Amino acid sequence: MSNFHVGLKKVVDDSYDIEIGYGLEEKLVNDLKNGLVGGLHKFAVVTDDIVKDLHAEKICNLLTEAGFTAQLFVFPNGEKSKVRKTKEEVEDAMLAAGFRRDCCIIAVGGGVVTDLAGFVAGTFGRGIPFLNYATTLLAAADASIGGKTAVDTPLATNLIGLFNQPKKVYIDIASWKTLPKRQLVSGLAETIKHACMADIEFFAYLEDHMDDIFAFKPEVLEHVSEQNCRIKYEVVMKDELEKSLREILNLGHTVGRAIETVSGYQLLHGEALGIGLTAEVRLGNSYGYISAADVDRVVSLLKKAGLPTEIPDYIDREELIHKLYTDKKVRDGKLRFVFQKGIGAVMEFENGSYARMVSEEDARRIIEEM
Template sequence: MTKTLVKVGLDERSYPIRISSGLLEKIGIDLHERNIGTKYGVISDDRVAALHGSRFMQSLTDAGIRAELLTFPAGEASKHLQTVTALSSELAQRGFDRKDALIALGGGVTGDITGFLASIYLRGIPFVQVPTTLLSQVDSSVGGKTGVDIPEGKNLVGTFYQPKAVYIDIDVLNTLPADELRGGIAEVIKYGVINDAEFFAFLEQQREAVFALQQDVLTKLIARCCEIKAWVVEQDEREGGLRRILNFGHTIGHAVEAASGFQLIHGYAVAIGMCAAAELAVCSGCLTTESAERIRRLIAAYGLPTAIPANINREEIKKYLLTDKKTVGGRVFYVLPERIGAVKITDQVREEDVDTVLAA
């Protein structure tokens, strides 16, 4: 199959990221050759299952692979321990054992739930990522972060558990709702800000091509994001240092998302968080006003929000900031841009500057 291949190099736990048009119906052939599991449990939300489930399951059957589909209700509201418990019981009732494997067919919620489930079911079975949203293709499907939400905050319960392979079919983006596509672009912009000024400029130039879902542009875009994330994960798999740069926009973004009752989609919250982080960087004196405006302008150009909605309580946001999983000893760590293409990690941000940015 014609494809772009990116590798995540983690010694014996290394795995490929395959990026191609029309890949969904060919995954079974590759899985058959790799022999990751005797039987596969395909985990999907009910919305993605309705769109792609039958076709994907048939492709596995045609490749001689035994697989069963398990679904849960779509949405962030399902990303909790009760869903993991219910899926665990279903796997046990269907006789899944340690020689079997899971496949995450869906977006970031599905990938996080499936990865977490795979890491704890029978003390760990293999799993494969088949991301169906732009956000999950460029970010959450790569790197091994899994987790679920609890009332106190987002992703506070989880594990680091790497997949055996990631399969990215860019054609599935044709069925993606417009807001989900824009939400994915927020994570794409993140990579340009934290690591690649040339890629940031590429995004400035290719807006129309991205929204037109031009295959060559999407392939290049997705591959570059995966390359950057793979490079970071290879150096810091468990977020001891460098990997924290991937949280650009997420510290305030996650707090805004939680304070909205998860009514604000993740990508939109990250977009808001990136604008807030850029403003904090200006207040801290490490970023020019011009660069902050350039970041905000690109985010706005892709139809993403740049300010916290007025109806979200600012004190609630501050409460969630203190329970963020990246907070240590009561100190909130922020990823602040120093220029487009480079960021720093710091807990030296004045509370009055945070208050000013949240109030803006």
């Protein structure tokens, strides 16, 4: 009998830059010319069937004109495409087109695209580099930052995936003008969540400048983008793999994700999150974590952004309560919620935990009230 120890200690630098600006397509190509991903010259541009015509095709053409090999890989838009079958189809298409380990993925689109493309990159050829070119406020605020990639299953959202950091993120504010207003509104939910959990001054800024956001005032949009990046970075930097602190990014998501799934994705992610944040502050108020006045401020800001704050009548309440148990924060079959501490901070509980157990009775009460 013998024993052989395989020592595989490693230090990995997953640092990357986030560039915020307007019309960054040519900047992306120039970065690649200057060695952003080393000597790679083959690029799979992954996008959806809406963003293809708006942004991705232009990027693909610029890459080709610059002497790179580039090909579009397009799937149907929407959360229903963020599943294992779509991942398989993208992978098979890349393989059929001759893509192997000597390539890089460029994800062009919103959160569904960046989540799915980042997951593909993490497993294709056992891992290839990728870039995110975020074209929605939601992706800029959430999905393109932090390295969480995943697909949904019939049971719940985002339970199958991995942590995979991009080589760089481009936030193209100019692309937001191509968004339907409903999509822009949806993106504001993650922005409001960031303010609720980490920065009361940013919360007040949003109260004062919501109309300016819809008016596309450049200095306001840039400030919103910068604050979203800063707040999320400060969390991810301390807890990249979601061991404890990073759970606070799930503020409002226990109810929000469940509603999104039970609605059959009739509700966009941000719309469901608006309802989830409302449920969280109402329940938090009953526990003494947030005052009634601050609850009113949060709900008022959500409404000012155009986000829903009540559960639609078509949502089956019993199915919704059952779906809460598929949340990734559940431990030993017990529901766990993240809570605000007033506005601009979060509650910390015993043993450095940022989520606490909530009885089904309490969750049911809030859901029935809404």
